[in-house]
Amino acid sequence: MDTSLINKILILISGLTILIITLYGLILSVLGYTAEGVITIGEALVSIEWPLDFFAKPVTYLSFGIICFIYNLLHYYKNQITKLSIFSRNIILFICFIFIFGAGYEVLYNFTVWGALMSAEAISGYINPDFLNIAYPNPNTPWNLVFATKIFLAIFTSSIYSFYFFTTNQSQK
Numbered sequence: 001m002d003t004s005l006i007n008k009i010l011i012l013i014s015g016l017t018i019l020i021i022t023l024y025g026l027i028l029s030v031l032g033y034t035a036e037g038v039i040t041i042g043e044a045l046v047s048i049e050w051p052l053d054f055f056a057k058p059v060t061y062l063s064f065g066i067i068c069f070i071y072n073l074l075h076y077y078k079n080q081i082t083k084l085s086i087f088s089r090n091i092i093l094f095i096c097f098i099f100i101f102g103a104g105y106e107v108l109y110n111f112t113v114w115g116a117l118m119s120a121e122a123i124s125g126y127i128n129p130d131f132l133n134i135a136y137p138n139p140n141t142p143w144n145l146v147f148a149t150k151i152f153l154a155i156f157t158s159s160i161y162s163f164y165f166f167t168t169n170q171s172q173k
Contacts, residue, residue: 007075008072011076014068017064017065038140039141040144041147045058045062062151093163096163096166099155099159100156103156103159110148114145
């Protein structure tokens with residue numbers, strides 16, 4: 001089977017996965033908001049495991065989908081990427097570098113906060129890391145820390161790979 005066909009199929013599967021899970025999370029978040037008055041970003045994608053109770057959370061599929069999508073998208077368009085001008089390549093590398101910094105910071109920050117909150121909960125004798133969230137900067141929209149760490153780690157990983165990809169696949173000119 002042709003590599004570009006495999007890349008195209010995986011782009012479609014991962015893109016649909018991202019779209020379906022994002023829509024599912026948004027619908028459940030809106031329903032949760034109308035009932036409670038507060039949206040915890042990502043909690044709808046962490047509160048269940050699917051398709052079996054011991055399998056995986058939708059946020060896990062979402063993070064895998066993001067990584068799979070970026071990887072296959074880069075490889076599918078490899079020939080067009082190698083034809084980019086040095087200026088275009090440098091702009092893309094700069095954007096990747098900014099995303100590496102931003103997502104890397106968020107991963108470290110979220111894991112630090114998550115660890116501190118788990119330590120605080122350990123004192124009470126009950127720890128459930130799936131429902132720990134941070135209400136900063138807006139208490140009306142806290143972030144679920146499982147969601148935040150998985151999404152930012154997926155963005156961090158995709159950014160590092162994109163940076164690597166654009167630096168190693170130089171123009172054939």
